[in-house]
Amino acid sequence: MNPHDIRTAFQAARASGLRAKEAAESIGLGEGAAMGAHRGAHEAPLQAIALKPDWLGLLQSLEACGPLMALTRNETVVHEKTGVYQKVSASGHIGLALGEEIDLRLFFSQWHAGFAVAESMKSQPGMAPPSLQFFDRHGMAVHKIFVREQTDLAAWQRVIAQHSDDQREIEFQARAETTAAAPQPLVDSAAFHAAWGAMTDTHQFFPLLKQFGLERQQGFRLVEGRFTHRVEKAAVRELLMEAAFDGTPIMVFVGSPGCIQIHTGPVKRIEPMEIQGKTWLNILDAGFNLHLREDLIQDVWVVEKPTSDGVVTSVEAFDARGELMAMFFGARKPGQSELAAWRHIVAHLQGAGQAQDTVSA
Numbered sequence: 001m002n003p004h005d006i007r008t009a010f011q012a013a014r015a016s017g018l019r020a021k022e023a024a025e026s027i028g029l030g031e032g033a034a035m036g037a038h039r040g041a042h043e044a045p046l047q048a049i050a051l052k053p054d055w056l057g058l059l060q061s062l063e064a065c066g067p068l069m070a071l072t073r074n075e076t077v078v079h080e081k082t083g084v085y086q087k088v089s090a091s092g093h094i095g096l097a098l099g100e101e102i103d104l105r106l107f108f109s110q111w112h113a114g115f116a117v118a119e120s121m122k123s124q125p126g127m128a129p130p131s132l133q134f135f136d137r138h139g140m141a142v143h144k145i146f147v148r149e150q151t152d153l154a155a156w157q158r159v160i161a162q163h164s165d166d167q168r169e170i171e172f173q174a175r176a177e178t179t180a181a182a183p184q185p186l187v188d189s190a191a192f193h194a195a196w197g198a199m200t201d202t203h204q205f206f207p208l209l210k211q212f213g214l215e216r217q218q219g220f221r222l223v224e225g226r227f228t229h230r231v232e233k234a235a236v237r238e239l240l241m242e243a244a245f246d247g248t249p250i251m252v253f254v255g256s257p258g259c260i261q262i263h264t265g266p267v268k269r270i271e272p273m274e275i276q277g278k279t280w281l282n283i284l285d286a287g288f289n290l291h292l293r294e295d296l297i298q299d300v301w302v303v304e305k306p307t308s309d310g311v312v313t314s315v316e317a318f319d320a321r322g323e324l325m326a327m328f329f330g331a332r333k334p335g336q337s338e339l340a341a342w343r344h345i346v347a348h349l350q351g352a353g354q355a356q357d358t359v360s361a
Contacts (some may be wrong), residue, residue, distance in 0.1 A: 001027070006037035007044040014046075014119075021141065030139020032171045035115045051114035052134070052165040055106075056095060058114070058132075061162065064155040064301055065069065069129075069146040070102050072261035076296045076325045079254035079261045080289040082148055082255065098293060103262040103286060104143075110258030112137040113170045116160045121255070127163045130156070134258070138175040143260030183223065187212050192222050200308045217322060220301050231301045235349045236292065236300060236317050237281055240270045246342040249331035252283075252290060255324065263288050264331050292317075292326060302346055310337045313346050 001009065024034035051058065062068060062085040069082045083101020090096070095106030119128040129321065132145040140238045147156060168306050192212050195286040196219075199205065211218050220228040224236035232238075243250050244267050252263040272294065279295035298320040305312050312332070317325040330342025 003037040003039075004042070007042060007046075010037070010046070011044055017154050024139070030172055030175070031141055032113055032115075032135030032139030034139075035133060035135070036113070036170055036172070038117075039115075045118040048115040048117050048118065049160065049164045050166045050170060051116060051160075051163050051170045052168070053109065053111070053114070054163065055111050055114070055134070056088065056090045056162045057107050058159065059085055059095070059097065059106075060161045063088075064152065065159065066152045066155070067148050067150040069103075070104065070261060071144040071146065072104075072259045073141065074256055075323065076293040076319050076324065077254045078289075079252065079263065079326075081261060081263055084289045085145075099219055103264065105260040105262075106143075107258045108177060110136045110142055112172070116164060116338075132160075135172070135304075136257045137173050140175075142256045143261075147287040158262060165262040182215070185213050186216050187214065187222060189222055192219070196223055196227055197306060199306045202307060202312050203306050205305060215322070216316075216324060217299065217301070217318060220303065223234065224353050227304045231300050231302055231315070231349045233294075233297045233300055235315060236297060236326070236328070237270075237272065237294060238344050239315055239349060240267060240281070240283065240338075240344045241245070243342075244268055244270050246341060246345075248339065248345060250342065251329040253327040253329070254290070255289055263290070292328075293319075296320065297325065302350055309335060312338055313343065315346065315349065325343050329346060 006027065013026045014020070018026060021031045022035070024031040035048045038044055038046045039050060046101050067082055067084055067112055069080055071078065072078065073078050081101055084099050085097055085102050086099035088095065088097045090106070090108065093107065093109040095108055097104040097106065111134050115133050116130070117133050118130045129146045129148070131147070133141060134143045136142050147153065195211070199208065209216065214220070214222070224230070247266055249264065249266045254261055267283050267285060271282045271284055273280045273282055278293060281292045281294040283290040296319045297317050299318045301316050303314045303316055304349040312329065315328045319325055330339040332338055
């Protein structure tokens with residue numbers, strides 16, 4: 001389709017109630033390609049301006065804007081956090097944002113294109129919140145940033161003016177067809193157990209998997225029963241409900257190809273919701289929202305990693321494709337031991353799974 005036809009089809013899909021990602025996919029495009037078709041002069045309700053690929057400088061300039069909403073999503077989970085972009089830095093293609101609320105791990109090698117987006121919504125009064133939207137080379141969103149009521153709009157416009165480059169050529173590539181999961185490779189199980197047990201920091205986990213040629217759940221299966229344990233699919237809802245009831249502060253990690261976004265603190269309002277045959281598990285707190293497709297959870301693992309501060313325990317949910325949906329930890333900082341209250345929650349999850357196994361047997 002040419003840009004005019006893309007805009008027409010996208011507008012019709014949006015008018016039917018589809019979100020931008022779903023609207024783009026309904027016409028056979030990645031979301032980034034749909035945004036790119038809205039550059040330049042036209043009459044469509046969505047306007048997009050291409051941004052310079054100075055991702056670090058752009059994010060650093062956002063501190064002057066005050067509160068913004070950071071959104072990172074994958075296919076099954078949306079993580080939304082409101083705060084100020086502070087302490088943004090990078091070493092090579094790896095970046096960090098370490099503000100009080102906005103906590104990000106950034107993988108700039110995956111950031112292919114960015115747009116400043118404004119959209120008028122006929123179904124709603126006024127405009128949808130202006131945003132900055134960043135995509136990988138396949139047009140999948142890696143991170144989005146939205147204006148909030150408290151945002152300094154003049155500063156926001158200065159950021160866009162400083163970082164726009166609407167003459168920039170941007171092309172997206174079609175995503176390759178998903179292949180079947182690779183079989184479990186032949187690995188020296190004893191060596192892998194020993195290497196896992198010798199970890200002193202959670203950040204050593206990814207190099208460990210790479211060293212042995214394993215993807216995440218393949219590693220979990222090799223040490224199952226010692227460092228990892230399967231629990232029921234309902235475990236994610238149970239841990240959130242219990243953390244909300246007890247006031248236990250937790251960490252919630254959700255990642256896209258180019259960003260991991262983290263919430264640290266308590267969660268309060270947990271609301272499961274059935275919408276058009278889909279089950280959403282929602283956190284609806286001031287400053288933090290999570291929307292997780294609970295019906296798409298396939299596997300949930302409790303994972304224990306040794307560190308110099310003691311064992312650090314995560315609960316990790318995966319979909320049917322084996323993609324990591326979200327990770328949950330007890331709130332902690334380096335040098336601190338894991339919260340006893342978090343271990344209590346995890347023990348409940350494991351106990352429920354053991355009870356289920358007993359009943360099934």
